[in-house]
Amino acid sequence: MVAACLFAIALAFVFLDGLIHAVVSWEREEFSYGYIVPPLTVLLVWHALREMRPQESRGTWWGVALIFLAAAIAIPAKVGGMPTFTFYGFIVALYGLALTLYGWHGTRRLLFPIAYLIFALPLPxxxxxxxxxxxxxxxxxxxxxxxxxxxxxxxxxxxxxxxxxxxxxxxxxxxxxxxxxxxxxxxxxxxxxxxxxxxxxxxxxxxxxxxxxxxxxxxxxxxxxxxxxxxxxxxxxxxxxxxxxxxxxxxxxxxxxxxxxxxxxxxxxxxxxxxxxxxKIMPKAGRVPTPVRASSQGLMASTVGLLIAAITLASLPEGANAVPDRKPLAAFPLQMGSWAGREQSLDQIYLDILQVDDYIVADYTSPDHRAPVNLYVAWYDAQDRRASIHSPAACIPAGGWEITHFDTRTISSLDGQAPLNVNRTIIVNGVQRQLVYYWFELRHRQMTSEFTIKLANVWDAITLGRTDGALVRLVTPIAANEDDAEADARLTAFLNQSLPAMDGYIPD
Known part of the structure; x- marks a missing residue:
C-alpha cells in the first residue's frame, strides 16, 4: 500500500505539467467535455479489471521499462515547454503500470479504456x-x-x-x-x-x-x-x-x-x-485481481525510477528562464536603402491566436522594383505551453490562397551575408499569384523545419535557458507578365537591406 501511494505521488509529480495543461484546456469551450473523460476512463478501467481472470494478473518487467520511457518523455517535454507530450507520456506510464501489474494479457483488456484519455487533451x-x-x-x-x-x-x-x-x-x-x-x-x-x-x-x-x-x-x-x-x-x-x-x-x-x-x-x-x-460504464462492487509478488517488485522499481525523474525535473528549467535584451519591433526602420515601408497592424482575432510578444507588419516599396514586399516578423519571448511559432504553411489556405509550389531554397547571393535557407512557396488566389519566403530564427540558428524547432528548444532550454525565437516572412506579388525569377530577385534585393537591419531586433 505504501509503495502504491509513493508511486502515485511520484507519477503525479513527474507528469504534473501535462495534467495541469489538460485541466486548463478544459476551460476552453471546445474542450469543456474533457471534464468527463477521466471519470469515464476510471469506470472503463475498473470494469475491465473486474472481468480479468486471476491467471491474467502476472506482471512483466517490460512495464517498468515503459514507465522509464514515459519519464524520459516528460523530461524534454517540460524543458521544451511541450505539456501536450507530457500528458501523452502520462498515458504511456499508465500502460507501463498495467504491464507491470497485469502483464501482456491483462494490459490487452485495458488497451482501449486507457487510450480514451487521449481525448482529454487538444492536439499538439x-x-x-x-x-x-x-x-x-x-x-x-x-x-x-x-x-x-x-x-x-x-x-x-x-x-x-x-x-x-x-x-x-x-x-x-x-x-x-x-x-x-x-x-x-x-x-x-x-x-x-x-x-x-x-x-x-x-x-x-x-x-x-x-x-x-x-x-x-x-x-x-x-x-x-x-x-x-x-x-x-x-x-x-x-x-x-x-x-x-x-x-x-x-x-x-x-x-x-x-x-x-x-x-x-x-x-x-x-x-x-x-x-x-x-x-461497462456503470460502477460495480467487487475485487479486482491481486497482482503477484513479482508485480509488486516491479512497482517498487518503477517508483524509484519516477522519484529519480522527479528530482531531475525539479532541477531543470521549464522553457525559458532568460529573455535576451532586444530592440522593440515597433522601432524597426521603415527606410532601408531605396526601400520605404508603411507599417500595418494585425486584427485582435489573429493576435489572440498567434500570442506573439512583439511583431511588425509593413509593406515596403522601392523605385527600383515594380512590386512591393510585405515583411512580417513575429517575436516570442518563450515558446512554451502558452504560445509557439505558427508556420505560414498552415495559415495560408485560411486567406483563400492555394499553395501550388513548395520547396526549401538556399539564398547564396546576399551581399556580405552568409547563405540563408528559406522555405519558398508560390501561392495562388484566382488570377493572383504571390511568392513567399519564410524561415525561423531561433537564437543562433536560422531554421526551416517545424520539427527541428522543437528539438532545438529542448536543447537550448537546457544549455542556454532560452526558447525565444521569431518567424520572418516575406511576400511579394507576381505580376501576370512577370517571370518567377524576377520575384525571387526582388525578395533577394530586399533581404540584402533587411537582414542587416534585423540585428538587435532578433538577437542571437
Whole structure:
C-alpha cells in the first residue's frame, strides 16, 4: 500500500505539467467535455479489471521499462515547454503500470479504456493549426455553396464569407473543432460499448469528421439566410446561441442515426441502444485481481525510477528562464536603402491566436522594383505551453490562397551575408499569384523545419535557458507578365537591406 501511494505521488509529480495543461484546456469551450473523460476512463478501467481472470494478473518487467520511457518523455517535454507530450507520456506510464501489474494479457483488456484519455487533451499545436485551417476552409466552401444553391448572392474569399450586409469570418470560434473533438470522444466511447462488427466501430469513428463539417456548414448557411430575412442582429444572436451544446447535440443525433443505418445495412432491425453494453460504464462492487509478488517488485522499481525523474525535473528549467535584451519591433526602420515601408497592424482575432510578444507588419516599396514586399516578423519571448511559432504553411489556405509550389531554397547571393535557407512557396488566389519566403530564427540558428524547432528548444532550454525565437516572412506579388525569377530577385534585393537591419531586433 505504501509503495502504491509513493508511486502515485511520484507519477503525479513527474507528469504534473501535462495534467495541469489538460485541466486548463478544459476551460476552453471546445474542450469543456474533457471534464468527463477521466471519470469515464476510471469506470472503463475498473470494469475491465473486474472481468480479468486471476491467471491474467502476472506482471512483466517490460512495464517498468515503459514507465522509464514515459519519464524520459516528460523530461524534454517540460524543458521544451511541450505539456501536450507530457500528458501523452502520462498515458504511456499508465500502460507501463498495467504491464507491470497485469502483464501482456491483462494490459490487452485495458488497451482501449486507457487510450480514451487521449481525448482529454487538444492536439499538439502544430497539428491543431493544420486541422483547424483545413476544417475552416471546407466549412466555408460548403456553407457558401449551399447559400448559392438556394439562390443567395454570396462571395467567398478564404474564410471570409461576404453576405453583402454582413461578413462572416470562419475563424477559431467557427471552424468545427469544438464539435470534432467531443464527437470523436463520444464515437470512440460508443464504439467501445458497441456489440457488433468491428468495421462498424471504425466507420463510425471516421464519420465524425464529415458529420462535423456538415453541421458546421449548415450553421453557416442558416446564418446567411437569417442575414437576408432578419438582419445582422438576428444572425449574430443565432451564431451565439447555436455555437455550443445545441450544435453538439445535433451532431450526436447524426452520429446515432449513422450507427443505426450501419445496423440496418447488415440486415438487422435492432435499435442501436440495445447493442450498447452500458454495464461497462456503470460502477460495480467487487475485487479486482491481486497482482503477484513479482508485480509488486516491479512497482517498487518503477517508483524509484519516477522519484529519480522527479528530482531531475525539479532541477531543470521549464522553457525559458532568460529573455535576451532586444530592440522593440515597433522601432524597426521603415527606410532601408531605396526601400520605404508603411507599417500595418494585425486584427485582435489573429493576435489572440498567434500570442506573439512583439511583431511588425509593413509593406515596403522601392523605385527600383515594380512590386512591393510585405515583411512580417513575429517575436516570442518563450515558446512554451502558452504560445509557439505558427508556420505560414498552415495559415495560408485560411486567406483563400492555394499553395501550388513548395520547396526549401538556399539564398547564396546576399551581399556580405552568409547563405540563408528559406522555405519558398508560390501561392495562388484566382488570377493572383504571390511568392513567399519564410524561415525561423531561433537564437543562433536560422531554421526551416517545424520539427527541428522543437528539438532545438529542448536543447537550448537546457544549455542556454532560452526558447525565444521569431518567424520572418516575406511576400511579394507576381505580376501576370512577370517571370518567377524576377520575384525571387526582388525578395533577394530586399533581404540584402533587411537582414542587416534585423540585428538587435532578433538577437542571437
Amino acid at each position: 499545436s502544430t497539428l491543431y493549426v493544420n486541422v483547424s485551417t483545413t476544417m475552416q476552409l471546407i466549412s466555408s466552401v460548403l456553407g457558401t455553396e449551399a447559400l448559392r444553391t438556394l439562390g443567395y448572392s454570396v462571395f467567398l474569399n478564404g474564410n471570409i464569407i461576404d453576405l453583402g450586409l454582413f461578413q462572416l469570418q470562419v475563424a477559431e470560434a467557427c471552424n468545427g473543432l469544438r464539435y470534432l473533438f467531443p464527437l470523436g470522444s463520444f464515437a470512440y466511447l460508443i464504439g467501445y460499448l458497441y456489440r457488433g462488427p468491428a468495421w462498424h466501430r471504425v466507420v463510425l469513428f471516421i464519420a465524425v469528421a464529415p458529420i462535423t463539417i456538415v453541421i458546421n456548414s449548415a450553421r453557416i448557411s442558416l446564418t446567411g439566410i437569417l442575414v437576408n430575412y432578419k438582419g445582422i442582429s438576428a444572425a449574430e444572436g443565432f451564431m451565439h446561441a447555436f455555437e455550443g451544446w445545441v450544435i453538439f447535440v445535433v451532431g450526436l443525433l447524426f452520429l446515432f442515426a449513422f450507427l443505426q443505418v450501419l445496423i440496418w445495412i447488415t440486415g438487422s432491425r435492432e435499435a442501436f441502444v440495445l447493442r450498447l453494453d452500458i454495464d
